[in-house]
Amino acid sequence: MRYAVLVTGPAGAGKSTFCRSFMTHLKAARRTGHLVNLDPAADPESFEYEPSIDIRDLVSLEDVMTELGYGPNGGLLYCFEYLLENMDWLEEEIGDYENDYLIFDCPGQIELYTHHRFFPTLVANLSRMGIRTCALYLVESQFMEDKYKFFSGVLSAMSSMVNLELPWINVMTKMDLVTAKENDPNAGRIASRKKRNIARYLDPDPLLLATTPERAVSSNPRFHSLNQAIVQLIEEHPLVSFLPLDLTSEESLETIVSHVDYVMQYGEDEEPKEPMDLDEGDFADLE
Ligand SMILES: Nc1nc2c(ncn2[C@@H]2O[C@H](COP(=O)(O)OP(=O)(O)OP(=O)(O)O)[C@@H](O)[C@H]2O)c(=O)[nH]1
Numbered sequence: 001m002r003y004a005v006l007v008t009g010p011a012g013a014g015k016s017t018f019c020r021s022f023m024t025h026l027k028a029a030r031r032t033g034h035l036v037n038l039d040p041a042a043d044p045e046s047f048e049y050e051p052s053i054d055i056r057d058l059v060s061l062e063d064v065m066t067e068l069g070y071g072p073n074g075g076l077l078y079c080f081e082y083l084l085e086n087m088d089w090l091e092e093e094i095g096d097y098e099n100d101y102l103i104f105d106c107p108g109q110i111e112l113y114t115h116h117r118f119f120p121t122l123v124a125n126l127s128r129m130g131i132r133t134c135a136l137y138l139v140e141s142q143f144m145e146d147k148y149k150f151f152s153g154v155l156s157a158m159s160s161m162v163n164l165e166l167p168w169i170n171v172m173t174k175m176d177l178v179t180a181k182e183n184d185p186n187a188g189r190i191a192s193r194k195k196r197n198i199a200r201y202l203d204p205d206p207l208l209l210a211t212t213p214e215r216a217v218s219s220n221p222r223f224h225s226l227n228q229a230i231v232q233l234i235e236e237h238p239l240v241s242f243l244p245l246d247l248t249s250e251e252s253l254e255t256i257v258s259h260v261d262y263v264m265q266y267g268e269d270e271e272p273k274e275p276m277d278l279d280e281g282d283f284a285d286l287e
């Protein structure tokens with residue numbers, strides 16, 4: 001069985017950093033992972049792990065911009081149109097890795113996830129090749145500092161989920177930045193308020209939006225009705241919740257990896273393992 005993890009999300013969410021940590025984690029656990037760079041604009045200097053597959057071997061943004069005169073965003077879309085026409089290149093590159101995780105480091109243009117046909121086509125191809133696929137959608141903790149920004153993150157996660165129809169995990173990255181501020185002199189008070197609030201963000205509480213009339217009052221009343229509609233949408237379709245990721249904690253990364261393993265049913269086709277790590281003493285409490 002082969003597995004693909006698409007690491008997606010808006011620009012700067014920490015996708016490449018997460019892919020690196022994921023690779024390191026797999027290595028430490030003696031599992032094999034292969035990095036697939038799908039970002040035609042990636043800076044090769046920044047790779048800690050050499051990608052096994054690199055879209056820049058097929059087409060690079062730099063060449064498209066200099067040779068065809070595209071700007072950065074149009075150029076990126078051109079790269080993906082080009083990859084779409086050359087999907088057999090990707091299939092050949094994917095070749096026949098066995099029992100491995102392919103970790104796809106994706107670019108940060110969210111239109112690619114919300115309405116472009118590139119990702120649905122890629123997903124269909126992976127599925128035809130018998131590769132189990134799931135997507136992670138990363139949003140950075142800075143989004144929690146502004147409710148409006150946060151809900152736009154929730155809505156972009158939602159529309160990507162609907163566009164891709166894959167097993168899906170949303171991750172709130174850079175949680176170390178949230179906890180760092182607790183060194184503040186008012187730390188105790190802030191920490192407990194934060195803790196209460198963090199839960200309302202990780203499992204989005206639509207009332208966060210409903211209970212902040214200040215912008216709604218000062219602006220167009222239609223804005224208020226729009227908020228009401230969004231609140232209702234999230235209440236009726238609670239599709240999005242986030243797992244927190246703090247890369248300074250190994251445990252936090254492990255939790256994410258175990259969720260990925262679970263949604264992919266990793267190793268399910270292998271021989272059942274003997275529960276040899278349990279000795280009889282472990283059951284003593286049960287008797
Ligand atoms: N404090 C903190 N910073 C992080 C973390 N993850 C990433 N960063 C920083 O955030 C910035 C962006 O990280 P990247 O991993 O390049 O983000 P990306 O999503 O790959 O960005 P694009 O590919 O440009 O969309 C870098 O400066 C990272 O060092 C984290 O867990 N904590």
Ligand SMILES: [Mg+2]
Nearest residue numbers: 015016039106
């Ligand atoms: Mg990146």
